[in-house]
Amino acid sequence: MLALSIAWRQCRSLWSSGEIRVLLFALILAVTATTSVSFFTDRIKSSMQTQGNVLLGADLVVNSDHAIPAAYKAEAQQRQYQTSQALEFSSMVLKGDSSELAEIKAVEAGFPLRGHLTISKRAATAKGELTSAEIPASGTVWIEPRLAQKLALKIGDEVSVGESQFKIAAFLLQEPSRGGDMFSIAPRLLMNGADVEATGLVQFGSRVKYQLLVAANSEGTEVNQAMEDYAEWLKPQLARGERVDDIRSARPEMRNALNKAQQFLGIASMVGVILAMVAMLLASIPYVQKSLDAYALMRCFGATKKLITQILLYQTLLLALVGSVIGCVLGFAAQYGLAILAGRLFLETLPAPGWMPVLLGLVTGFSTLLTVVWPQLMRLRAVPALRILRQDLEGNVHTNGIVFLPALLVLAGLVFWHAGDIKLAGIVFAALVALVVVAGFLAYAGMRLVQSFSVQNFGVIKLGLMGLRRRPILTIAQVVGLSMGLMAILLLAFVRNDLLKNWQTSLPADAPNRFVINIQADQIPGINALLTSHAIQHADIFPMVRARLISVNGKPLNVEQYKDDRAKRLAEREFNLSWAAQMQADNELVAGQWWKAEDAGKPQLSLEQGLAETLNLKLGDKLTYDVAGTQLDLTITSLRKVEWNSMHVNFFAVTPPKVLDNYAANYLTSFHLPAGKEEALNQLVRKFPNLTIINVSAVMEQLQSLLSKMSYAIEFVFGFSLLAGLAVLYAALMATREERVRESTLMRVLGASRKQVVLAMLVEFLCIGILASIVANIFTNVAAYYLATLVLDMEYQFNAWLSMQALLAAIVLVPFSAWLVARNQFNQPPRALLQSV
Structure with missing residues (x-):
């Protein structure tokens, strides 16, 4: 001492x-x-x-194309996590003689686990908005404003969903969990999960997306660790059609x-x-x-x-x-x-x-x-x-x-x-x-x-x-x-x-917040003219052909060879093929050569770099697609890095012009709609009723x-x-x-x-x-x-x-x-x- x-x-x-x-x-x-x-x-x-998890409505979401096993929820509750369940499906919503396709979401108490639902009980605008800690009461529904505009609905009106009638109780202005499904085609209708059975819409063979939302009670870094532990427990249990999403896997731009x-x-x-x-x-x-x-x-x-x-x-x-x-x-x-x-x-x-x-x-x-x-x-x-x-x-x-x-x-x-x-x-x-x-x-x-x-x-x-x-x-x-x-x-x-x-x-202030799909070739001049008349700056209109990858270098595609769940989903999904003479400004060539004017009609293909890495594809590989029952062989000649954060229309796979001329195509575009110019969309829909307009402004605001x-x-x-x-x-x-x-x-x-x-x-x-x-x-x-x-x-x-x-x-x-x-x-x-x- x-x-x-x-x-x-x-x-x-x-x-x-x-x-x-x-x-x-x-x-x-x-x-x-x-x-x-x-x-x-x-x-x-x-x-x-x-804040990122608000875009999912939870810390972690289990998605499935079938009913989620009860063991998943039981395990989460045993770990003392918050849980809530939801299911989504598409159906027609009727008001008198009018009908409109809507994405129905049925939720149970506690939804969402992160963030809040924002509604209005007066008008289909942000005026009079309020934050709700509840979900629609049984027998009532909340609808997005664009569904109200299409069917001329107001608070108190009744609509038919399947075999049941529901009263409109509020307009749904913002749904946090919509961030995980950014490009939903149809407007949302939110209902109480207890009313699903009465509609008769969910039956054997119905296309329904089931969700289990999970959130930890802890805060800070403990949330990440808790969700990682739960995800590690889940992975060996997952069956085909089931996947686990968090903010990083669900939203690439947020990741x-x-x-x-x-x-x-x-x-x-x-x-x-x-x-x-x-x-x-x-x-x-x-x-x-x-x-x-x-x-x-x-x-x-x-x-x-x-x-x-x-x-x-x-x-x-x-x-x-x-x-x-x-x-x-x-x-x-x-x-x-x-x-x-x-x-x-x-x-x-x-x-x-x-x-x-x-x-x-x-x-x-x-x-x-x-x-x-x-x-x-x-x-x-x-x-x-x-x-x-x-x-x-x-x-x-x-x-x-x-x-x-x-x-x-x-x-x-x-x-x-x-x-x-x-x-x-x-x-x-x-x-x-x-x-x-x-x-x-x-x-x-x-x-x-x-x-x-x-x-x-x-x-x-x-x-x-x-x-x-x-x-x-x-x-x-x-x-x-x-x-x-x-x-x-x-x-x-x-x-x-x-x-x-x-x-x-x-993500500039004027990033595109509207996407328009189902455009036909003969409608392109009229759409351009209408948008120009309203001083709306719009991007180019791009062609799109639906195709499914069936083989690589002559060998049939085996989805099970991919260990990564994302790779499996990408391999078995339908691709949107497009063509272009010039590479887009938000694309960067990282390998190979972009085609020249004389290459029009040649079976060449430019792939997005991330997709190629995920599916183990490289320059020179020959890909075979199934396009409406017809086989199309294309050779990878270049790889591109795509700035998905730009919010402009982009494609995983692009060919030279004239390669897809013999296949049916529709077109899509994106543009930024300034506040106060919603009338331009109404005119667009009235003049071209086949168009589908996707509103991503709410998610853009969150981002x-x-x-x-x-x-x-x-x-x-x-x-x-x-x-x-x-x-x-x-x-x-x-x-x-x-x-x-x-x-x-x-x-x-x-x-x-x-x-x-x-x-x-x-x-x-x-x-x-x-x-x-x-x-x-x-x-x-x-x-x-x-x-x-x-x-x-x-x-x-x-x-x-x-x-x-x-x-x-x-x-x-x-x-x-x-x-x-x-x-x-x-x-x-x-x-x-x-x-x-």
Whole structure:
């Protein structure tokens, strides 16, 4: 216990004298930055997942073409999950002599499990809308406004569905679960599940989609884990025609958005870890230098290396415990303030934080202090007792870089933990390692270059350059540390800009929100003319031929050969073949050649890249389709990457013109219908009654709302990480204050003016800032390129203005921060400075 007692007394003494405050402050700040970002990103992730699940109406949905086994619901209830069931089918809705096809959805109490139904009991518009926590009462139905328009229905009217009569009780304005079935052809009619039997519509052989909706009672990351556990239990039980959907599998555009947002938040968390390690490294170097005399004195009194090692170990653990606990508390307080502000922007309360960020903060504090500071402290064991008499003696206290290998391994582990993706973490970590090597080499080369020449006429500049030469190890550490910190913040800024730009362009305000299908060839001129007369910007009208894939390279298609459920569904579904002379603007050729004008009529095929990968198809494969009983052979000559997020009409399979001329085709198009121009649709339907118009505006609004909230999350996390980075930079510069004080004292005693001392220091840190900024810019752009192309699946664009801003910021902030730390010392006379040293 002697070592522990000495360690405790020494910590108190060092705190009183101020010698340990910089290190402890850096540790607290590092843990605060890490935990606050982790707390906030954890809550944001949970909020985004919850918001995404609103589009499904649940956390997980089991879909089936037959009655769902009771065991699925029983298992969910045994796990204490919320459940609700629904079924969907198409049927005619009659009002007098008029009829209209509708998609009937029968639900039971509790539907939906996520989100709310929005209805109006006055008019078929948003006016007078209200949120309902109930479902239609037995004997009543809720209908979408477009069904009311087609049949001229109003509240209180009765309609016939099968063998039963139902009273219209409300207009259904928004149904959360419709997000999982975006392109529903017919308008919705929502009814109570208890009334289905009375309609007589669900019989043996009827085409009905059965749904089991499941939601966890927990919040945050526990929801994901709960649903993953339940899904793992379900998979072996699933029979043919059954599948499990969550927000990622049901909505590809939401999957992309959520994945990219969570990848960014992972990068933001990594920034906190990197800054933590940088602060510990820079703060530990001067702390060790200031402790040399104390341990030399202990050696004079007979302390053994073993005792000194124990004292150092206990002292490190005490510092880690105090700093980590305080950092976790401050991190929670900091994120809580941000969460309140973010909650107002999100228009709902963020989920409660979990305990994982606390564990992460403790692991970060202890691991960084032990691996980064401990090797430095171990140098003190070799301090000779003779140093008490001769200050130039340090013994064998200089170590090679191998002692920092544990710190590098810990940094790698924390980066991988935060990233949650091997590829993402690998790119960032590889860039960091390369940066450390290159920055260290350039700093060393720069100092050797300074030694090779002298500045004759600029004394202040010469003094500043000599400062770099006097402290080679510290200079290299500062350049490497500042480069890592700048790279972390710059990388976050680059990815943030690209991600926000990607979201803005992928789902613009004028994205198509109406799809028109069943267009006949002779109706195309009239439709174009009508839309043009109403000043509606519309996309091209595309042909479509229904076909089913029956063989690949002459071998009959075997659906069972695919292990993935999605691959099985894609293989056995009907495809919409189309033709085009030119590739669409939102398509990108990734393999093969697009056809030329002379290739018209040749049996060539261009496939969407994702479909080809899912079905294991490649260039040169010969596909045989069944088109209305006739076989059609096509050879894959190109693969395309399709931007499905654009909401424009796109196809998995496209042929050259004239290939499908002998097959019956209909046409479809999409366009953006501005608010207040609904009369144009009424005219379109009256003039061309065979058309089917699909309204996706409600889902578009949900998607845009979710992307907007994600953007707020990105801005908040980036801003907070930027502030944390600046604070850590300030802490790192504070660690060198005492040495700067001694130098300025000596320079003032030898006759240097206050202005000369300040300018010399600014020159020194200006050089450090410029070098660190150049290195950080180079490696940030390299890492950003690979992150964009290999991880985030976005187009990389070099941001020259952001790189220039980083360089200018380093030129201004690094010298200014150094002056801010030492400014009080510059205002004191040399005598006062000598007495304080």
